[in-house]
Amino acid sequence: MTVTDADAMHGVDVLFDTTVEAGDGWTGELPAGSRLRIVDLCGNQAVDTLFFDAHDYTNRYSAVDTVREQGAAYLTTGSVLRSVDLDPLATIVADTCGRHDTLGGACAQESNVVRYGRHTRHQHACRTTFVRQAMAWGRGLEKRDLTHNVNFFMNVPLTRDGGLTFEDGVSAPGKYVELRADRDLLVLVSNCPQLNNPCNGYNPTPVQLTGWRT
Amino acid sequence: MTATDVRYTHEIAAGAAWTVRLGRHRSLRLTCLDDGANASVLMFAAADPLERLNVPDTLKAQMSACVRPPMVLMSDMGRALASVTGSSLDWHDAVTGHSTDALVEARFGPSSYAADRNGWRRSARAGLLDELWKHGLGKRDLHATVNLFSKVVPGGDERGSLAFEPGHAATGDWVELRAEQDLLVVLSTAPHPMDPTPVWAPARLRADVAAVPAPGADDASRRFRAESGRALAETERSLA
Secondary structure (H helix, E strand, C coil): CCCCCHHHHCCCEEEEEEEECCCCEEEEEECCCCEEEEEECCCCCCEEEEEEECCEEEEEECHHHHHHHHCECCECCCCEEEECCCCEEEEEEEECCCCEECCCCCCCHHHHHHHHCHHHCCCCCHHHHHHHHHHHHCCCCCHHHCCCCEEECCCCCECCCCEECCCCCCCCCCEEEEEEECCCEEEEEEECCCCCCHHHCCCCCCEEEEEEEC | CCCCCEEEEEEECCCCEEEEEECCCEEEEEEECCCCCCEEEEEEECCCCCCEECHHHHHHHCCECCECCCCEEEECCCCEEEEEEEECCCCEECCCCCCCHHHHHHHHCCCCHHHHHHHCCCCHHHHHHHHHHHCCCCHHHCCCCEEECCCEEECCCCCCEEEECCCCCCCCCEEEEEECCCEEEEEECCCCCCCCCCCCCCCCEEEEEEECCCCCCCCHHHHHCHHHHHHHHHHHHHCC
């Protein structure tokens, strides 16, 4: 199912094709018009992702603007990921999972303390991964640039009476989501190391990221 | 929820922006002076504005799709910023962002000071950025706002559709926040971006700032959920 299959490789220019281990991160640029496929290799793995306009990091992904403009909380095929300036950053063009979260945010060591207790203060967390990725990338990226993210393959249902819960994933081994970059993008990924809730099935696993130009 | 030790009162104009420095254990009570009010609110730790309100952390820790009493508003650093100590309303939106100039102009047409004087239709974004800039902050410091007095209901369907509920807040409705550490609270009274009212009809608010007691062991916010209590405890420990 991956783009590196011999047939799918024909006539495409692969930009990257990499496995991101559980708890690891990835940073890269995605030119306008190119595709990014994220494959949940083992199932039920949250992939925390941030998008920035590659030429203006202040024009970054905005979860709440995205949700409002599409009039719905969950992301799937057809969802346009919008920036704070309401520009389309990327569009989901294929999705075999069916539902992705963008209101649950990323886990942090500090929020783990609030959610699970002080014994989790030194466990690995997505926002530390984002900080490391941003530091390594440089180019002026700082903590204040790390905003509310997309959680691919994560299931956070909202109810009519105002409830919000982290549920067991709707994903499964081999499920994937594919995005088209609507402008030149910088993408930061944290392959979630959370062990304290069902977002990774209590067992974080690797995912595959493939970028290509058609 | 009667504020007995009011230190000052301020009327926030309709469609305007305002910043309040709210000291620890001061309450900010906002009361609607007109129907259909909205207040899009950003919040920062005064001691270090890199620490700011984090709506996803606040909602997921308290398993809520909205802000309501007695929830604790949490920072991205796992500390309580403020507690929602009371409200006449059981729902304040936090998941659909605030208005931008593009949205306001598309709905209501162009507006300017020259044409409209102080009736100039300024979006929440424009007002919030004006206020942020006064404190050395800016676009990179925008985060999800809490939209006090507005209600956006999830449909409970496959898409998680979201519908704005008109007429949620009426004149006299109120909400009260208690600062758990020194805060910078930045807000705009521009209408909610999903409000279908066909004319530009922002509402005025009255702000009452009062001194209130520190939350005790039996405080409703502390006892709401274990997570709410832990966020309060983390703030108290850091200021011990």
